[in-house]
Each structure stands twice: as structure tokens, then as C-alpha cells.
Amino acid sequence: MSLISKYNVAAPRYTSYPTVPYWEENSFNQDTWKTLMKKSFMETNGKEGISLYIHLPFCEKLCTYCGCNKYITINHQVETPYIDTLLKEWDLYLAVFGSKPRIKEIHLGGGTPTFFSADNLNHLLSRIYETATVLPDASLSFEGHPGNTTAEHLQTLYDMGFRRLSLGIQDFDKKVQEIINRIQPVEMVAEVVQNARRIGYTSINFDLIYGLPLQTATGMRETINEVVKLRPDRISFYSYAHVPWIKGTGQRKYTEADLPQEAEKRRLYELGKSLFYMNGYSEIGMDHFALPGEELHKAFETGNLHRNFMGYTVSHTSLLVGLGASSIGDNWYAYVQNEKQVQAYQELVNNGYFPIVKGHILNTEDLLIRRHIHNLMCNFETQWERADTQCDAVIEGLQRLQEPEKDELVKVLPQKVVVTSKGKPFIRNICMAFDARLWRQIPHSQLFSKAI
Known part of the structure; x- marks a missing residue:
């Protein structure tokens, strides 16, 4: 039996331990969690600072491969009420902390953060900055869709201190793009990259996925050849997670027969890895590659790489505040997850409640x-x-x-x-x-x- 067949079993990605399905929800209570949140804040705020993840769930189209929590709409009137709710949730955390937080890291994730207008993102971050101290060496990053990340988005977020941009590429093969409902030509991506470089972004990440429907070795090679021409500083090379029993109709737009099978899928990964190596990238942790001198590469080399619910990061903070629908928070001693449905999340916060629906106290x-x-x-x-x-x-x-x-x-x-x-x-x-x-x-x- 090959190693691939032997070890190709269902396995967690370990952005946390215990993993979410094994949280002891029955023994969790918010009072204990608040006490531990205060304890963690007192221990970490004056030293390493805190991390902040903000989930912005809206997308205009459904990408059929996507496993993220998202809300599909073309109605941009949803932006302002959602931001107002995020700020109210942040106020709930400020009340628990009791003093001004020092922010070491911010990540805007989604969904599609660039669904929101540049002005609305500015408003959200400005209000948070008014109540916190953003540390001089803070790592500020956001995810952008190449189809709607404008020069205005890039400039506005740069002016707010953001220096890292992550673009969801997945694959440049037209057949693959069509079946996953994510059409974005190389020229579209190149324009965003050129704008970001011109403005001054120092770290650009591309997300690529292997194992997508209709993906082939020829298409993978062509995709990576185009990617390395654009020279992103780091590359996330993820295994496609086919979990239609969890993610519903989106991942049922194609069948398992359209997917590369075990050995073929592994060959796609090995091909990608060899091409990254040939073009100067080094493997960092799981699923990640970076150019020498990039901050993730430096952290790995010095043993300072950190991993949390946002993935790999250079900011080693023990307290991660998650804002927004479905966000997960972590104060090292406990985990919490917010309500996933946008309307229910907003109702809880607007009525003065933490929107937490599950949690786990670590023993x-x-x-x-x-x-x-x-x-x-x-x-x-x-x-x-x-x-x-x-x-x-x-x-x-x-x-x-x-x-x-x-x-x-x-x-x-x-x-x-x-x-x-x-x-x-x-x-x-x-x-x-x-x-x-x-x-x-x-x-x-x-x-x-x-x-x-």
C-alpha cells in the first residue's frame, strides 16, 4: 500500500486543539470565559499585545469550492448595519478588558472584505483605533478578491497601516475557474498586484488550491508559471477540502468524479512544490511557501512561527479577539465561536449580548x-x-x-x-x-x- 493510500484519512487541520467538534459545550459558560478573558488580557496586553480577527462575510457570488462562512448578496446596504454591529461587539470586549488594548495584529477575513467600500472599512478601523493603541510593529493584513479590490481599497487600508494583502487565486485554468464560479484572468490579478506594489505593500500572498474539480497537471504548471511571474512574497497552497455534507449545495455543483483522486491529487501537490522550490520559495509549516527574507520565512527560520485560527502568523499573541458572524476567539485558556447566521448575530449584539453560541474551557x-x-x-x-x-x-x-x-x-x-x-x-x-x-x-x- 502506498503512503498516500495509507494515510489519506479524515484529519483535522489543527488551527486549534481541541478541534471544534470536540469542544465541551455543555460545561462551557460565559461567566467563566469572561473571567479567563480578563486574566489573559491582564497577562498579555502589556507584553505581546492582542490579535484581532474581523469576519466580513458578504460575497456577491458563490464560489462553489468555498468552505468559509459567507452570505451571498449584491445588496451593499448591508454594509453599514453590519459595521455598526461589529463596533458594538468590540465595545462589549472593551468593557471586559477595563483598559485600553494594545493591538499587535489585525486580519480582515471573509467572505470578501473588499465587498465593503473603502470608506466603510476606514470607518470601521478608525473607530477601533480610537479605543486602542496599534503597536508600531503590528501586523495588519486583509483578504481581497481580485475582482473587486480597487486602488482605493488598497490606498485606504495602506493609510490605515496595512502592509500585507492576501489574494484568493486558486487556479488560472479557465475550465477550473468556470466550474468553481470564480472567473479572474491573470491580467485582473496582475493589476491588483501592480497597484499594491506601487502603493507600498511589502507582503503579498496568493492562495492556491490543489485538488479542485477538473484540475490537471498541465493546468497546474501553467497556473504556477503565471504566479511566479507576479512574484508574490508568500504562497498558501491548500488541499481542497471536499465536505459537501457540511457546506451544502455549493460543493454539490460537481461530483467526486470531477475531482483528482488520491495519487493524482498528491502529484499536483508535488508538482506545485517542485515549481515553488525551482523559483526560490521555501516550504514553511503546512501548506505555505515564502521567499527568503519574507517575514513568515524569517519566523520559521528563527523558531518564532505562530499558528492560530487565522493560520500561520509572525505575531505571537495569546489573546485573539474574534469579531463578526462565525468568528472564533481564543484567550489561550478558552475558545469561543460566534453565531454564524448574520441576522441572528446582529440581533444578539444589538440586544447587548455577546453573540457566542459555543465554547470550550481548556483543562x-x-x-x-x-x-x-x-x-x-x-x-x-x-x-x-x-x-x-x-x-x-x-x-x-x-x-x-x-x-x-x-x-x-x-x-x-x-x-x-x-x-x-x-x-x-x-x-x-x-x-x-x-x-x-x-x-x-x-x-x-x-x-x-x-x-x-
Whole structure:
């Protein structure tokens, strides 16, 4: 059996531990969470500062591959009421903090943040800036759709301190673009990149996906050839997650027969990776590539890479505030997730309530395992030399790594695990070995996308 067939099982992406399906919602209560939020704020605000994720869910069209929480509309009258609600939610957090937050990181995600007008984004951020201190070295980034990211968007956000732009490219093959309902010619993307470079953006990221319907090796090669001409500073190269049982009708516009199968999908990844290497990019963590000198590359080289619900980041903050429908917050000791439906989210906030619909308080074991999985995802190794990094779940995880060790995916050393070069593509499987909650309650239905 090939390694691909052997390890292509459903596996979490580990932006958190425990993963969302294993949160203990019944034992969660908002009073405890608020206490832990205050504790985390007191511990971190004066040192590292806090991170802020703002979810802007609106899109004018449905991209059929998309697994994000979104609301499809062409009615831009929704912008102002939604921003007003975001600011009210921010006020609820300010009341818990009790003093002025120091912001180390902001990310505008979606949906399509550039669905909102430049003026409305300016209004939202200006109001937040009035109540906080944005640190001089803060990392400010936003996601943009090439089809509606205007020079005005770029200039306005640059003036607000943003220096990193992430563009959702996915694939330049016209057949692929048509079936995923995301038409954006190379020329359209090039114009946005040129405008961003002219204005002064120092980091541009392209999101690419392998495993999309109708995708071929020829099309992938042509896409990446066009990508490297535009020379983005970093590239996210994601495995397409086909989860129509979760995401509904969007991912049922095509069938599994249209998708590259296991070995073919893996070949697309290996082709992409080899082309990135040939053009000077280095592999960073899982799914990411960056040019030497780019901040993500530097963080990986120095062991300072961090990972949270926004993905990989250079800003190591323990407190992440999530604003907006479906946003997830993390104060290291607890997780919370907001109501996903826009109208219900707005009603809760406008009535003075935190719009939280689920949460999890991490216990001592959770905190230990969380650290080990974080280390593996960011550094491809973890160790348990100190007594405060050891627990029974670590020993159980090591036992599950016996087979991956035979397959040369990991090296299990005294008090240390190191992922090999051969094992890096299987990092989700390796992290899963330590997922104590998953192994204690193995799901009877598929909760996660396939690892490969």
C-alpha cells in the first residue's frame, strides 16, 4: 500500500486543539470565559499585545469550492448595519478588558472584505483605533478578491497601516475557474498586484488550491508559471477540502468524479512544490511557501512561527479577539465561536449580548497537548523534557507514532519527536496521533476533510 493510500484519512487541520467538534459545550459558560478573558488580557496586553480577527462575510457570488462562512448578496446596504454591529461587539470586549488594548495584529477575513467600500472599512478601523493603541510593529493584513479590490481599497487600508494583502487565486485554468464560479484572468490579478506594489505593500500572498474539480497537471504548471511571474512574497497552497455534507449545495455543483483522486491529487501537490522550490520559495509549516527574507520565512527560520485560527502568523499573541458572524476567539485558556447566521448575530449584539453560541474551557491536559501540536505544526518537532510538558496523552501519542516511524515519517528520540522531510506532507496525521480527545471518542461519521 502506498503512503498516500495509507494515510489519506479524515484529519483535522489543527488551527486549534481541541478541534471544534470536540469542544465541551455543555460545561462551557460565559461567566467563566469572561473571567479567563480578563486574566489573559491582564497577562498579555502589556507584553505581546492582542490579535484581532474581523469576519466580513458578504460575497456577491458563490464560489462553489468555498468552505468559509459567507452570505451571498449584491445588496451593499448591508454594509453599514453590519459595521455598526461589529463596533458594538468590540465595545462589549472593551468593557471586559477595563483598559485600553494594545493591538499587535489585525486580519480582515471573509467572505470578501473588499465587498465593503473603502470608506466603510476606514470607518470601521478608525473607530477601533480610537479605543486602542496599534503597536508600531503590528501586523495588519486583509483578504481581497481580485475582482473587486480597487486602488482605493488598497490606498485606504495602506493609510490605515496595512502592509500585507492576501489574494484568493486558486487556479488560472479557465475550465477550473468556470466550474468553481470564480472567473479572474491573470491580467485582473496582475493589476491588483501592480497597484499594491506601487502603493507600498511589502507582503503579498496568493492562495492556491490543489485538488479542485477538473484540475490537471498541465493546468497546474501553467497556473504556477503565471504566479511566479507576479512574484508574490508568500504562497498558501491548500488541499481542497471536499465536505459537501457540511457546506451544502455549493460543493454539490460537481461530483467526486470531477475531482483528482488520491495519487493524482498528491502529484499536483508535488508538482506545485517542485515549481515553488525551482523559483526560490521555501516550504514553511503546512501548506505555505515564502521567499527568503519574507517575514513568515524569517519566523520559521528563527523558531518564532505562530499558528492560530487565522493560520500561520509572525505575531505571537495569546489573546485573539474574534469579531463578526462565525468568528472564533481564543484567550489561550478558552475558545469561543460566534453565531454564524448574520441576522441572528446582529440581533444578539444589538440586544447587548455577546453573540457566542459555543465554547470550550481548556483543562490541564488540553493545554499540554495544544502546545505539542502547535510545536509540530510550526516547527516540525516537539519535546517533553520538562515535567510540565508531560502527561499520559503524550505517551499514548508516541505509541500511535510507531507505524509512522516505521514509514520514516518521524524520528522518535528520547523526550523528542522530529518530523522528517518525508513526513512533512503528513503533518496532520502526525499531529492526530496526539489528539487525545479524538481517540477517546472516534467519530462515527466524517467530521474532517481527507489529509491528502
